Amino acid sequence: MNEQRLGARAFQASVECPRESDVLEAVAFGRWPDHCAELVTHVATCAVCADLVEVARALHDDRESLCRRDPPAAGIVWWRATIRARADAARTATQPISVLQAIAGASIMGAGAGLVTIAWRSMHWVDRLDEVAVTLASRRADLEAASTLATMHGLPILLALAAGLVLAPLALYFTLADD
Amino acid sequence: MRDVTLSALDRLGADAAVNEDTFQMDEDAFRLFYERTARPVWAYLSRMSGDARLADDLLQEAYYRFLRANVAHESDAHRRNYLFRIAANLVKDLRRRPQVFPAPAGADGEPAEHADPQSADVANGAVRRLDLARSMARLKPRERDLLWLAYAQGSSHKEIAETLGLKTASIKLLLFRARRRLAGLLRGGGR
Numbered sequence A: 001m002n003e004q005r006l007g008a009r010a011f012q013a014s015v016e017c018p019r020e021s022d023v024l025e026a027v028a029f030g031r032w033p034d035h036c037a038e039l040v041t042h043v044a045t046c047a048v049c050a051d052l053v054e055v056a057r058a059l060h061d062d063r064e065s066l067c068r069r070d071p072p073a074a075g076i077v078w079w080r081a082t083i084r085a086r087a088d089a090a091r092t093a094t095q096p097i098s099v100l101q102a103i104a105g106a107s108i109m110g111a112g113a114g115l116v117t118i119a120w121r122s123m124h125w126v127d128r129l130d131e132v133a134v135t136l137a138s139r140r141a142d143l144e145a146a147s148t149l150a151t152m153h154g155l156p157i158l159l160a161l162a163a164g165l166v167l168a169p170l171a172l173y174f175t176l177a178d179d
Numbered sequence B: 001m002r003d004v005t006l007s008a009l010d011r012l013g014a015d016a017a018v019n020e021d022t023f024q025m026d027e028d029a030f031r032l033f034y035e036r037t038a039r040p041v042w043a044y045l046s047r048m049s050g051d052a053r054l055a056d057d058l059l060q061e062a063y064y065r066f067l068r069a070n071v072a073h074e075s076d077a078h079r080r081n082y083l084f085r086i087a088a089n090l091v092k093d094l095r096r097r098p099q100v101f102p103a104p105a106g107a108d109g110e111p112a113e114h115a116d117p118q119s120a121d122v123a124n125g126a127v128r129r130l131d132l133a134r135s136m137a138r139l140k141p142r143e144r145d146l147l148w149l150a151y152a153q154g155s156s157h158k159e160i161a162e163t164l165g166l167k168t169a170s171i172k173l174l175l176f177r178a179r180r181r182l183a184g185l186l187r188g189g190g191r
Helices: A002-015 A020-028 A037-045 A047-067 A074-127 A129-138 A140-176 B006-020 B027-049 B052-069 B076-096 B120-137 B141-152 B157-164 B168-187
Strands: none
Touching: A002 A047, A002 B168, A020 A037, A020 A047, A037 A047, A047 B027, A047 B120, A047 B141, A047 B168, A074 A140, A074 B027, A074 B052, B027 B052, B027 B076, B027 B141, B052 B076, B076 B141, B076 B157, B120 B168, B141 B157, B141 B168, B157 B168
């Protein structure tokens, strides 16, 4: 147990030095090496602090040099940020419109597929026309009434359905995409 | 180039005014904060990316993300650390991107006219910075971040841990290893 503690202490001593903060402060405030003779003596005998001086001086000088360059003006950065915020807001706002357009497109395709299915079934229905003719003959009176209704209202209903299928997505688009 | 009408400019101005409300910070407060923080953040981005122009773009992106985050900060130090965290993440993202061309080791964006050949001090300084750039390029990205934040930026271990997403307890050892490595490289002239 004691050996472990001693090992840990030795490791700690090799990793850190209590004078690190003094050395760092001297470098950061430009006192190194002319105004801290006592620290210079310490650094000459301390590997941890010697590395620290080497690295801290290089990085400190580098930062000072880089900080001499003027960054872009605050007004420009602010202006660009506001313009970009607007663009991002517009993009976010158009996302639901795209979703609605996709739904409208899918609805049109679904309706089209439904119509094709109905047309296909009606072709099979033609094959069984004889049976149907017999049935129809037996229900002639009912059919006369139905055909009168279809003649009167069938075409307008079909036209209304077709117009609805074509115009609904367009109306949706023009209503929502006012930008 | 697209023609811009007066009404379009008016609209742009109005939109910009409207968008000022989208940021928690107003323009005056932003200017003050920017004046205090832009140089160190730019220096960090420039050294980490090795490209001054890229650092300009990254700086713009960092402040944009900072403004968009709309986070309430308890102190100015907290606000500054948050900005550095954004900058560190941007650098991390940059490293993940495939490089079209390798970042030049000494491309810190220092204009050539800064280096006065008459002055031995300036020349020595330029050589030292080049050595540092070369040495830093040989370190791991995390080591570079750690060393810069600790010794150029003067951040505490806690601040470094928050910025880089590491445990505070691990900073001391990581910093020691990175420091020893960089010191060795610097003594060898960055080679």
